[in-house]
Amino acid sequence: MGYKVGFKDADRIFGQLQDEYEIWAPKRFVGKGRYSDTDLIKYAQVASAEEIEYKEKSDFPAKEVLSPITQSLFYFTEDEFIESKAGSKKLLIFMRPCDIHAQHYQEKIYLQNGGFEDMYYKRMNERVKIVMMECQEGWDTCFCVSMGTNKAEDYSMAVLFGEDGLSFQVKDESFAPYFEGMEDDDFTPAFVEENELKVTVPEIPDKEILTKLKDHPMWRQYDKRCISCGACTVACSTCTCFTTTDIIYNENANVGERKRTSASCQVKDFTDMAGGMSFRNRAGDRMRYKVLHKFHDYKARFKDYHMCVGCGRCIDRCPEYISIVATVNKMADAIEEIKAGENGQERG
Ligand code: SF4
Ligand code: SF4
Known part of the structure; x- marks a missing residue:
């Protein structure tokens, strides 16, 4: 109809x-x-x-409608809690x-x-x-x-x-x-059939190449280019990471509310752990994590599609003009290089 x-x-x-x-x-x-x-x-x-x-x-x-940037999960007192409505x-x-x-x-x-x-x-x-x-x-x-x-x-x-x-x-x-x-009105929607911007997502054939790709020098350029602001992930249609915080209402630490707030794998302290341990300390390592998550890991886990939907919002929002399409194309070149045996060691 x-x-x-x-x-x-x-x-x-x-x-x-x-x-x-x-x-x-x-x-x-x-x-x-x-x-x-x-x-x-x-x-x-x-x-x-x-x-x-x-x-x-x-x-x-x-996604901001379904998973707001910040939301209350539950309210707690000494020995009970009430879920948010x-x-x-x-x-x-x-x-x-x-x-x-x-x-x-x-x-x-x-x-x-x-x-x-x-x-x-x-x-x-x-x-x-x-x-x-x-x-x-x-x-x-x-x-x-x-x-x-x-x-x-x-x-x-x-x-x-x-x-x-x-x-x-x-x-x-x-x-x-x-x-x-x-x-x-016999309206049926039409769809975009071609974009100016195109990407061919490379296949990573095996674990050995994946391991070498993780150490490839291509990621080092982002140590300087990426300022770790997290803007790309906040604007991303598919990013889901969040952190939780307890808000204590007054001097009584047993009364308060737990909130969750969007988090970004691109921000420096994202992997901080108790005891002062931290992973992915360089911006390039965080970029590698994000790009492989969108263009390899998600599909490997759920066996269907790559996680990126090609909305391009991360490209629009990045203050350093980093394009995820250009990054994936560089990754494709790096994979070919590794397959040809020209690279396997991290440099720089
Ligand atoms: S283009 Fe892909 S990675 Fe970039 S914001 Fe859209 S879904 Fe996220
Ligand atoms: S928006 Fe650009 S500069 Fe900011 S974290 Fe993402 S890639 Fe890095």
């Missing part, structure tokens, strides 16, 4: 939907960008279609195809990893319905086609924004009553 909806009717539909759903979508925050006179586009609750920023890619991904409404989230794939990759980490389920993620995930936003051309840092995430089928509705209104495809029949009386 497809419908053509003017902005006025869309606002009425949004109003009705809000009885049952929180509606989340990319929204423009004027003047809040990281440089003066620039805007920030990130996910926020919206009450009308006109609030949705559909012409540009959001700076931050949809989840909201009661369902979540209707406007996402692009790559973000839909990213959500599924995150489900694997939060819900199917080693037999554990993250209940805080699960209770959000169970409430989600997706509206897929059609991407017409993509942007210059997107490489979703290379990563196979340019197309998605798993959504309740798809939408195309136009100057005079919105075209909806409604797949989930529970949404059909909201569109009663609207003009029929």
Whole structure:
């Protein structure tokens, strides 16, 4: 079923939907960008279609709705604790195809990893319905086609924004009553078929080559180039690492709340352990860890796809202009070098 909806009717539909759903979508925050006179586009609750920023890619991904940058897990007193409350409404989230794939990759980490389920993620995930936003051309840092995430089928509705209104495809029949009386439209979403930016992810054939790759001198250039700010991981559609902190309310250390906050494997103290032990002390080692996680380790564990969805947000956010695509291409060259027997030892 497809419908053509003017902005006025869309606002009425949004109003009705809000009885049952929180509606989340990319929204423009004027003047809040990281440089003066620039805007920030990130996910926020919206009450009308006109609030949705559909012409540009959001700076931050949809994952922030399901796994907020900071959230309270539970509140504790001396000998008992109370879990934080989840909201009661369902979540209707406007996402692009790559973000839909990213959500599924995150489900694997939060819900199917080693037999554990993250209940805080699960209770959000169970409430989600997706509206897929059609991407017409993509942007210059997107490489979703290379990563196979340019197309998605798993959504309740798809939408195309136009100057005079919105075209909806409604797949989930529970949404059909909201569109009663609207003009029929045989809209089916199109997908980006080619990006300017392309990457061929190299296969790492065996453990020996993997071990040599970890010691390859290519990683040393990032010791200087990467400033370990973590911006790439905060903006990443698929990164899931977090840290926990106990907030003590007053002089009584037995009363407080446990929060979790997004963490970054690119930040210097990420691997600090009790006793002063720390791993991956050089920025290049942390870069190697991130890149291999996205383009080898995740797939090796879950036996399906590489973890990167090619959204390009890390490229957009890096203050040092480090491109993950260029890094993967360098990795491909290094693997060929190792196979040819030209390298095996760390230099520099
Ligand atoms: S690594 Fe970069 S391109 Fe890949 S999913 Fe994360 S932010 Fe997007
Ligand atoms: S955003 Fe760039 S400089 Fe900052 S940690 Fe990531 S790669 Fe390094």
